[in-house]
Amino acid sequence: MIDQSTSRAWKSFAWAVLLVAVVVALTPYVWMVLASFKNRVDLLSSVPKWVFTPTLSNYPAVFIDKEYWPLAINSVLISVSSTVLCIVIGAPAAYGFARSDFPGKEDLFFFFLTTRMAPPISIAVPLFLFFTSLGLIDTIYAVVIAHTSFNLSLVVWMMRGFFAEIPREIDEAAMMDGRSRLGAFFFVVAPLAAPGIGATAVLCFILSWNEFLYAFILVAFDGRPLTVGIPGLVTPHGTLWGQVAAVAIVATLPIVLFTFLVQKQLVRGLTFGAVKG
Amino acid sequence: MAIVFDGVTKAFPDGTVALQALDLAFEPGEFLVLLGPSGSGKTTACRLLAGLERPTAGRILVEGRDVTDLPPRLRGMGMVFQNYALYSHKSVYENIAYPLRIRKMPAAELDRCVRAMAELLEITRYLDRRPSQLSGGQAQRVAVARALVWQPSLCLMDEPLSNLDALLRLHMRTELKRLHRELKKTFVFVTHDQEEAMTLATRVAVLREGALIQYDDPREIYRRPANRFIAEFIGRPAMNTFDGDVRGGVFHASGFSCPLPGKPDGPIVLGIRPEQIQLVDASAGDAIQFAVDVVEPVEPDVLIFAKSEANALIVRTVNDDRAYDPGQKLHLRFPPAALHTFDAVSGARLP
Numbered sequence: 001m002i003d004q005s006t007s008r009a010w011k012s013f014a015w016a017v018l019l020v021a022v023v024v025a026l027t028p029y030v031w032m033v034l035a036s037f038k039n040r041v042d043l044l045s046s047v048p049k050w051v052f053t054p055t056l057s058n059y060p061a062v063f064i065d066k067e068y069w070p071l072a073i074n075s076v077l078i079s080v081s082s083t084v085l086c087i088v089i090g091a092p093a094a095y096g097f098a099r100s101d102f103p104g105k106e107d108l109f110f111f112f113l114t115t116r117m118a119p120p121i122s123i124a125v126p127l128f129l130f131f132t133s134l135g136l137i138d139t140i141y142a143v144v145i146a147h148t149s150f151n152l153s154l155v156v157w158m159m160r161g162f163f164a165e166i167p168r169e170i171d172e173a174a175m176m177d178g179r180s181r182l183g184a185f186f187f188v189v190a191p192l193a194a195p196g197i198g199a200t201a202v203l204c205f206i207l208s209w210n211e212f213l214y215a216f217i218l219v220a221f222d223g224r225p226l227t228v229g230i231p232g233l234v235t236p237h238g239t240l241w242g243q244v245a246a247v248a249i250v251a252t253l254p255i256v257l258f259t260f261l262v263q264k265q266l267v268r269g270l271t272f273g274a275v276k277g
Numbered sequence: 278m279a280i281v282f283d284g285v286t287k288a289f290p291d292g293t294v295a296l297q298a299l300d301l302a303f304e305p306g307e308f309l310v311l312l313g314p315s316g317s318g319k320t321t322a323c324r325l326l327a328g329l330e331r332p333t334a335g336r337i338l339v340e341g342r343d344v345t346d347l348p349p350r351l352r353g354m355g356m357v358f359q360n361y362a363l364y365s366h367k368s369v370y371e372n373i374a375y376p377l378r379i380r381k382m383p384a385a386e387l388d389r390c391v392r393a394m395a396e397l398l399e400i401t402r403y404l405d406r407r408p409s410q411l412s413g414g415q416a417q418r419v420a421v422a423r424a425l426v427w428q429p430s431l432c433l434m435d436e437p438l439s440n441l442d443a444l445l446r447l448h449m450r451t452e453l454k455r456l457h458r459e460l461k462k463t464f465v466f467v468t469h470d471q472e473e474a475m476t477l478a479t480r481v482a483v484l485r486e487g488a489l490i491q492y493d494d495p496r497e498i499y500r501r502p503a504n505r506f507i508a509e510f511i512g513r514p515a516m517n518t519f520d521g522d523v524r525g526g527v528f529h530a531s532g533f534s535c536p537l538p539g540k541p542d543g544p545i546v547l548g549i550r551p552e553q554i555q556l557v558d559a560s561a562g563d564a565i566q567f568a569v570d571v572v573e574p575v576e577p578d579v580l581i582f583a584k585s586e587a588n589a590l591i592v593r594t595v596n597d598d599r600a601y602d603p604g605q606k607l608h609l610r611f612p613p614a615a616l617h618t619f620d621a622v623s624g625a626r627l628p
Contacts, residue, residue, distance in 0.1 A: 169362035178379035
């Protein structure tokens with residue numbers, strides 16, 4: 001009896017903590033959703049307004065009048081291209097790390113990870129100069145390459161775990177069955193690792209989609225993704241909060257969607273090794 | 278034409294020498310068993326033949342052709358792995374069909390080959406299942422079917438039965454022997470189980486610490502083990518061995534002595550198989566005396582573990598329901614024809 005009531009108390013406590021966490025995490029987002037449907041007066045009212053007459057004017061105002069819709073296309077182009085590049089380059093590299101042994105392997109692997117450890121701003125200026133001399137500045141190519149470079153280490157790190165979970169004998173069986181080593185990778189191991197590759201790709205996509213700093217520094221006009229478009233709404237005459245919120249909602253939609261679709265694989269991908277098998 | 282290991286050495290980057298200058302040749306159609314304890318190099322030998330490892334030195338020849346540098350796919354060998362290594366994302370049918378798909382066999386012929394092989398291994402009704410829905414024995418059969426479906430001239434098996442439970446293992450053992458007879462292929466089978474080796478092999482290669490220590494048909498290995506190690510490895514239970522000295526045609530060891538004519542004086546190792554020791558009446562004058570320690574009935578036989586001073590032995594005899602009490606005296610006779618002798622230092626068999 002005592003045990004039961006104690007566990008019930010713990011349960012309610014856990015629920016309370018969860019509730020607080022959810023409220024803290026979701027309130028800004030909910031507020032942003034509401035803001036995107038508010039007119040200027042409601043937005044700037046000194047008392048926060050939860051009930052108001054919604055308006056749809058913010059969305060066309062920014063996406064059509066201000067011609068922000070190509071920015072969404074840029075965001076998609078940048079994220080998809082850098083994700084594809086990351087997987088195409090990173091998956092074979094990760095397979096190499098998972099399967100072959102060579103002197104200095106772990107050092108090289110750690111070196112890959114360290115590229116992710118420096119504060120991103122520290123390489124922003126070198127990257128800017130680099131792309132300027134390549135003539136790629138202010139193009140989406142620069143952003144794609146920058147995103148690929150910083151996501152690649154993550155891909156190699158995550159994918160190595162997924163490949164390591166597949167027994168070596170699978171590759172060897174494929175080779176005995178008549179595949180070359182590369183054939184075994186492409187036709188047998190990669191399909192087996194498909195869920196992991198998918199989860200990694202989604203993470204890459206999200207990180208690239210959300211990225212602001214490099215995109216902001218490398219493109220100013222035509223190649224801007226949505227994230228970089230938002231500061232453009234901060235004008236000398238004041239910030240257009242309603243339009244900022246509208247862009248932010250559109251910019252977060254794919255992330256929300258993807259997270260719901262692949263959250264299981266994503267969690268597994270980020271915690272591999274913790275739970276084997 | 279033969280398959281030949283010509284002075285094959287394999288050293289791994291960590292310094293382990295898995296195989297040391299292995300010379301071994303066998304003929305097509307044989308059921309060759311590579312037998313040895315763990316670390317003996319038997320699996321390495323199998324993987325070298327498959328092309329999954331490359332030798333540090335030496336050559337491997339198949340039908341006179343040097344295949345040392347050929348990748349696995351060009352060697353024309355099938356392989357069954359210990360953990361089956363089935364493709365979990367494909368159905369059983371597709372698993373078996375995979376080597377044929379790689380070879381771009383026409384669909385109708387492919388279907389016929391897969392079904393014929395499934396029929397042979399009695400797995401036809403599992404063809405639509407996923408590997409995860411199979412029992413160990415069924416998965417094993419699928420692995421064998423996949424290795425043989427494309428008619429390779431040689432099939433390698435790396436401890437294929439060791440993940441199966443005891444009954445299934447006996448059953449699969451018989452199946453493999455039948456398969457070998459029906460398909461007339463060359464089988465190379467790796468195991469640490471001497472009983473599997475004795476029952477399956479046309480020839481057994483016993484390996485120890487990377488060296489081939491005896492290569493013969495199973496009967497010879499049982500009857501004339503090349504050294505003390507093999508004597509103590511083969512048999513159920515293995516041979517009893519005793520360290521002792523010969524003095525004037527009599528073998529003296531701790532706790533007993535027995536006549537051993539024709540051997541020069543000096544240290545020697547005497548061996549006798551448990552099933553060849555005879556129990557005699559107490560009245561027999563020259564009986565060797567041991568005291569019963571533990572008795573294990575392995576119907577229809579009985580194993581008697583007995584001790585005499587520092588020596589211990591096992592007697593295997595038909596269980597005639599006689600009671601053996603711990604401590605009871607056993608009167609034994611070692612028939613001279615059943616005795617084996619080994620060098621006290623090198624362990625090599627003495628003539």
